[in-house]
Amino acid sequence: MREQVDVVVIGMGVGGEEVAGRLAQAGLAVVGVEDRLVGGECPYWGCVPTKMMIRAADLIAEAGRVPGLAGEATVRPDWAQVARRIREEATDSRNDQVAADRFTGKGGRFVRGRATITAPGEVSVADRVFGARRGIVIATGAAPTAPPIPGLADVPYWTNREAVETEQLPRSLAIIGGGAVGVEFAQVYARFGWASPSSKRPTGCSHSRSPKPALSSRTRSPPTASPFAPVRGSPRCVTTEGCSPSTSTPASRSTRSGCW
Numbered sequence: 662m663r664e665q666v667d668v669v670v671i672g673m674g675v676g677g678e679e680v681a682g683r684l685a686q687a688g689l690a691v692v693g694v695e696d697r698l699v700g701g702e703c704p705y706w707g708c709v710p711t712k713m714m715i716r717a718a719d720l721i722a723e724a725g726r727v728p729g730l731a732g733e734a735t736v737r738p739d740w741a742q743v744a745r746r747i748r749e750e751a752t753d754s755r756n757d758q759v760a761a762d763r764f765t766g767k768g769g770r771f772v773r774g775r776a777t778i779t780a781p782g783e784v785s786v787a788d789r790v791f792g793a794r795r796g797i798v799i800a801t802g803a804a805p806t807a808p809p810i811p812g813l814a815d816v817p818y819w820t821n822r823e824a825v826e827t828e829q830l831p832r833s834l835a836i837i838g839g840g841a842v843g844v845e846f847a848q849v850y851a852r853f854g855w856a857s858p859s860s861k862r863p864t865g866c867s868h869s870r871s872p873k874p875a876l877s878s879r880t881r882s883p884p885t886a887s888p889f890a891p892v893r894g895s896p897r898c899v900t901t902e903g904c905s906p907s908t909s910t911p912a913s914r915s916t917r918s919g920c921w
Contacts (some may be wrong), residue, residue, distance in 0.1 A: 674701020
């Protein structure tokens, strides 16, 4: 049976949740559809958990400035504390019940599943069919995408999501991408003791589908220097972090050698 509503919002990430909530509060009959997590990238892999990571790394850096200024300090970085805080305080172990309840509390109806537009003004989710009198909002967001580097598919690489979810730090990490997200990850991991030769995005590589364009590849090669993905015009910042960036040669191949 076709259920009539005013608006169907497909995708309940940051944008979709906001639109659906405001329309519901305005008195419209709104159905929000999401097959992953209500709230999307920001609360689970983006803004919130990454800023927890940055704050922890900043504390380590500040402690390193104590000698010569205020006395002596010894710091033993413990990633487990950061991971636990992200899990318990930011993401609820990536349970979106609170976010879903927030939407329904505004008067909306939430449906878990994958939506398909099956006709003009009609959306199907599994065996349910909704007719949208006023309109359909498509807010499906994006997902990380891997650059076309030969051999990468054979290596257990991370995207930004695995980099946030990790409970343990591997011995080394190579970060491909020198934008804001790559810079954040590289600095955080360097301060926690990761060894990560970094490079800018390969020539011709497109990350246009990804809201978080950093991509990392895990290796177990012996630690050398803690690297820092470079920002244009800031080589001094790179070297003061003790990093060893590679900016002139694009990543051309990925091979599996002792990877885990």
